[in-house]
Amino acid sequence: MKVLVTGATGNTGRHVVDGLKDAGAAVRVLVRDPAKAPHGVEVVQGDITDPAAAAEGVDAVYLLWPFYTADGVETALESMKDKKIVYLSAMGAEDGGSSWGHVEKAVRNVTGDWTFLRVTGLATNTLGWVEQAETGTVRAPYGQAKRSLVHEKDVAEMAVKAFTEDHAGQTYLVTGPEALTQVRQAELIGHALGTPVRWEEQPIREAVEQLGAEFAAAALPYWASLVEDPEPVSLDVARVTGHPARPFEEWARERFS
Ligand SMILES: NC(=O)c1ccc[n+]([C@@H]2O[C@H](COP(=O)([O-])OP(=O)(O)OC[C@H]3O[C@@H](n4cnc5c(N)ncnc54)[C@H](OP(=O)(O)O)[C@@H]3O)[C@@H](O)[C@H]2O)c1
Structure with missing residues (x-):
């Protein structure tokens, strides 16, 4: 093939x-x-x-x-x-x-x-915080939004299975193994970097300026919704690859330790 x-x-x-x-x-x-x-x-x-x-x-x-x-x-x-x-x-x-x-x-x-x-979201989205995390503070909006970010290697493994086995006509929900608040994600990046990281809630007006109006208009209402209604956690990675989805903590360790 x-x-x-x-x-x-x-x-x-x-x-x-x-x-x-x-x-x-x-x-x-x-x-x-x-x-x-x-x-x-x-x-x-x-x-x-x-x-x-x-x-x-x-x-x-x-x-x-x-x-x-x-x-x-x-x-x-x-x-x-x-x-x-x-x-x-x-x-x-x-x-x-x-x-x-x-x-x-x-x-x-x-x-x-x-x-x-x-x-739902790739763990790599949090790379944008790393420069701030190194200073000890991540300033971003909606720290209590809970996301089921997935390791890019799990996505790739799913794709390889889709090419090498019969998954025609299948739609998979590809997520990490749990939904974590953004505050927790920043903390775990801090653990991996070996420096404590605290979250500072960023005012929405400042976030819009930083993200740009077009992206902010789509992203901010979505993140706001995840405070009360976390992203789902799916077992599709485990079903297709034969192993549980990699935790965010593992992703952070691989990237920064
Ligand atoms: N990030 C998320 O959380 C998320 C969630 C759901 C779905 N997705 C989907 O996943 C896609 C990839 O997201 P990512 O953030 O992980 O990005 P990425 O794959 O790391 O980067 C985009 C890739 O597309 C290539 N590319 C960009 N414009 C191109 C063009 N005009 N022609 C050919 N190649 C082009 C880039 O190549 P160069 O090296 O040339 O720049 C790069 O390889 C998104 O577009 C989105 O649809 C992402």
């Missing part, structure tokens, strides 16, 4: 490449900058909005759509007709109206052989 991996320089894609190589699959990557491409794979330079050359002759695609909107996705997917597609989606696809929902629909329109990995 030959698999095209998009986002191969990113959080999950790099591990998907490694996992597929270990499984004996031939791997091609689509990258904007070949200097950043992983070693030992076929490299095609290009943009995900125009993947025809990269998709030529492959059997399967690990698909990222790294944009806020689904504009242009139908055109991009024309070159992936009837191929196996494993799409890194988000829990937000559930309601159908989000960009992830639109991308899922576009994928279903070009192939029956799809698997959707709907992530």
Whole structure:
């Protein structure tokens, strides 16, 4: 089997490449900058909005759509007709109206052989706090929001299983093993760094300025909702990979110890 991996320089894609190589699959990557491409794979330079050359002759695609909107996705997917597609989606696809929902629909329109990995949140999202954590204080909004952040290696393992076993037509909810408050996540980053970290609640107006209006408009109401209504914890990682999802603490230790 030959698999095209998009986002191969990113959080999950790099591990998907490694996992597929270990499984004996031939791997091609689509990258904007070949200097950043992983070693030992076929490299095609290009943009995900125009993947025809990269998709030529492959059997399967690990698909990222790294944009806020689904504009242009139908055109991009024309070159992936009837191929196996494993799409890194988000829990937000559930309601159908989000960009992830639109991308899922576009994928279903070009192939029956799809698997959707709907992530709640990646542990790597917290990397944005690390510089602050090193000073001893993380200042951010909604410290009591509870998130079930998932290790990027678990997402990648799910993807590799989707390519090497039969998971066609399956939608998985991909989460960590528990929902932790953001305050607790910051503390665990502190443990891994070897320095105590305290949380300072950031005023919303300041957060909007820092995050930018477009991202803040989507993210802040969602984080606010997670104070009363934590992100769900799914057993799909355990069911598909055969081991429990890696805890956030393990992710932090791997990154910072
Ligand atoms: N972060 C989360 O919590 C979360 C939750 C649910 C779903 N997701 C989905 O996961 C995706 C990946 O998120 P991430 O935060 O982990 O990012 P990431 O995979 O670490 O980074 C994005 C990747 O996409 C590549 N890329 C960006 N624009 C491209 C373009 N125009 N053409 C080709 N490649 C391009 C980047 O390559 P370069 O090296 O060229 O920049 C990089 O490899 C998101 O787009 C989102 O849809 C994320």
